[in-house]
Amino acid sequence: MEHRRTCYAGDYTGLQIQRTLLHRAQELQVPIVxxxxxxxxxxxxxxxxxxxxxxxxxxxxxxxxxxxxxxxxxxxxxxxxxxxxxxxxxxxxxxxxxxxxxxxxxxxxLVQFHPSGLLEPSEAAGTLVSEAARGEGGQLRNAQGERFMERYDPERMELSTRDRVALASYTEIAEGRGTEKGGVYLDVSHLPREQILSKLPRVYRTLIDLQMLDITKQPIEVAPTAHxxxxxxxxxxxxxxxxxxxxxxxxxxxxxxxxxxxxxxxxxxxxxxxxxxxxxxxxxxxxxxxxxxxxxAAVAEARAEMQQLLTGSGEESPRLLQRSLRNLMTDHAGVVRSEEGLREGLAKLDQLEGRVANLTAHPDIAGFDDLAHAFDLYGSVLAARATLECALERRETRGCHNRSDYPQQREELRGNMVWSPGAGVVFEPVAEAPEELRALAQQQIDDSPVGKLAE
Ligand SMILES: Cc1cc2nc3c(=O)[nH]c(=O)nc-3n(C[C@H](O)[C@H](O)[C@H](O)COP(=O)(O)OP(=O)(O)OC[C@H]3O[C@@H](n4cnc5c(N)ncnc54)[C@H](O)[C@@H]3O)c2cc1C
The missing domain is CATH 3.50.50.60 (FAD/NAD(P)-binding domain)
Known part of the structure; x- marks a missing residue:
């Protein structure tokens, strides 16, 4: 964008929105459960x-x-x-x-991968390093010390768009120039310490908390993360x-x-x-x-589903199956996809769904988290199937969706992949907006401060 378009409250925008909404909901006496x-x-x-x-x-x-x-x-x-x-x-x-x-x-x-997620510790894998780190002058290097963005976007370098930086890091890692742990380095240590502490306070604190790493002295190991x-x-x-x-x-x-x-x-x-x-x-x-x-009958069905999970004798555990599913999606539907990889992913998903049918939740004295994990897994398995099937049908590269076997955007696929459990994927081309809607949109652009600024 050429114009300012976002409001923010330091790097705590979401928190401020939450606080304001919560406060207003309490004022209006909206019940919060x-x-x-x-x-x-x-x-x-x-x-x-x-x-x-x-x-x-x-x-x-x-x-x-x-x-x-x-x-x-x-x-x-x-x-x-x-x-x-x-x-x-x-x-x-x-x-x-x-x-x-x-x-x-x-x-x-259509899932956006952010270029800089932490690799460690494993239970926090993917935790974000803010884009502000690149904005402030952070440099990306591969394991050989090369500033690899020169190869992908020599003009904008690390300030290139999110999807291009993620794709560049992914390519470096996939082609064997990544670190041993499967990442690349994001380095801000050449920046003045005061700049890091004043402009990147959360990044500084997060790395100390999670890795005991001082980013004013050492580079951060990062990899693309689903965002x-x-x-x-x-x-x-x-x-x-x-x-x-x-x-x-x-x-x-x-x-x-x-x-x-x-x-x-x-x-x-x-x-x-x-x-x-x-x-x-x-x-x-x-x-x-x-x-x-x-x-x-709808209430009875929901109740029976929950009871079945609590009283069944299946030996599969939600947590372990969640891990298998996440590995499957990372291996077969990550930053770059292909027909072969997606089909393999679907075959593995068939097997995993068989194991999910054998699931039992084990709540304990601490609470019913395990039951929530079981339902989370149900949701994840359905979302994985929708994702793999839609990604298979989108035989093109568009926005965040990269297909190694279809590297170009295709005009005939300008539209939506619409999925349901029964029907699978149906492609719906984008309809041209009606003339009066387009005129209204143009009118709003012309009347808006941004439109005026553009003049
Ligand atoms: C680290 C990070 C930084 C970001 N920074 C920005 C930014 O600067 N600007 C920006 O515009 N966007 C940012 N985003 C994206 C933005 O924060 C999210 O897209 C947004 O918060 C999504 O809001 P949501 O209400 O749709 O969902 P969520 O905030 O994910 O809320 C969903 C809620 O539903 C609850 N829930 C889920 N399942 C169930 C269930 N079965 N029963 C009961 N409750 C359930 C969850 O517990 C959760 O509270 C960022 C995201 C991340 C992760």
Missing amino acids: DTIYITRLLVSDGRIFGAYGFDIVDGVPVVIHADAVILAAGGHTRIWRHTSSRRDENTGDSFRLAALAGARIRDAE YSMGGVWVSPETHSSGVDGLYAIGEAASGLHGANRLGGNSLIELLVYGRITGGDAADYVLGLVELRRDP
């Missing part, structure tokens, strides 16, 4: 009537009645081994909850509904807004803007309802 894990959305005859879940602390099952549900359960970046996501989040729950309720998943293959899901639940651009009556999606759970790549900073602003619009649409929908429907 934060120990309930949702396992199913409840649907009666194609219409949402609530959600089913359990309390993570004591396992008590919960039915929440709701005439509309706005799904905001995040994306699916945790199904890769290296991810910038927090632990046990972004496991694909949104995909599964929506798909089982009858919604469709769009462009699951953002552009794909997600299909939502209508007009009504923001998923196509299932009463079900909406927002944020990383949703899809469509960022195309095949997302500009840094555009996620938080999307959440604020579409949070408000979608909330309004859901409220309008509820106010227009003239009858309520409930279906005891």
Whole structure:
């Protein structure tokens, strides 16, 4: 962008947004329930009537009645081994909850990899080193000490775009010029110490906390890390509904807004803007309802699924299978994909799904985390299948999706891969926007401060 387009609060923007929203919700006396894990959305005859879940602390099952549900359960970046996501989040729950309720998943293959995730410690693999490190003058080098961005983007070097830097690092590692641990070096140690401490305080602190590494003296070992899901639940651009009556999606759970790549900073602003619009649409929908429907069979099905996990005698453990799935996705659907690799990935997924059927959760005195892990795994397996199948069908390179066997963007694939458990992938070309919408958009650009600035 040529113009300023993002607002920020130091490097704590998300935290500030959270605090403000929380404060406002408390003022409005909105009930906040934060120990309930949702396992199913409840649907009666194609219409949402609530959600089913359990309390993570004591396992008590919960039915929440709701005439509309706005799904905001995040994306699916945790199904890769290296991810910038927090632990046990972004496991694909949104995909599964929506798909089982009858919604469709769009462009699951479109996942942005950030160039600089930490390699160690293994339990924090993928933790982000902010792009500010490159912005401040950090240099990327391979194991041979070469500043390899000269090969990929000699003009912009380390300031090249996120996807190009990630692809460059990936290529260095894949072609054997990476470090022994499978990364490249990001070095800020040539910068003045005061600059590092004032401009990169979080990076400095994170590396001390996680690795006892002083970045003012030593380079950081990094590798591409799964960072953002552009794909997600299909939502209508007009009504923001998923196509299932009463079900909406927002944020990383949703899809469509960022195309095949997302500009840094555009996620938080999307959440604020579409949070408000979608909330309004859901409220309008509820106010227009003239009858309520409930279906005891839907509740019974959700209850039976949970009971089966708790009382079954299967010998597979959610945590171990999660690790296998993450390795599979890293090996077969990472920064660069190919027909052969994706097909191998799908064959391995078939086997893994067989093992998932033999899963039992073992809650203990500390709580019902293991049951949550089991449902996380269910979500991850579904999200992995959607991703592999969509990536296979997208036989081109577009945005963040790189195919070694189809290195060019193809005009005939300008559109969406729309996936559902029953139908698999259906390609939907992007329709040209109607004339009046295009005129309206142009009018808004012309009237906006940015449009004026452009003049
Ligand atoms: C390290 C990092 C830095 C980033 N920096 C920026 C930035 O500077 N600017 C920017 O625009 N974007 C940034 N992003 C991206 C942005 O933070 C995310 O895209 C955004 O927070 C996603 O918000 P969300 O509400 O869609 O999902 P999330 O914030 O992931 O929230 C989903 C919530 O749903 C809950 N949940 C999931 N499943 C269930 C379930 N089954 N039952 C109950 N609850 C469930 C989770 O616990 C979680 O609280 C960054 C991301 C990371 C990881």
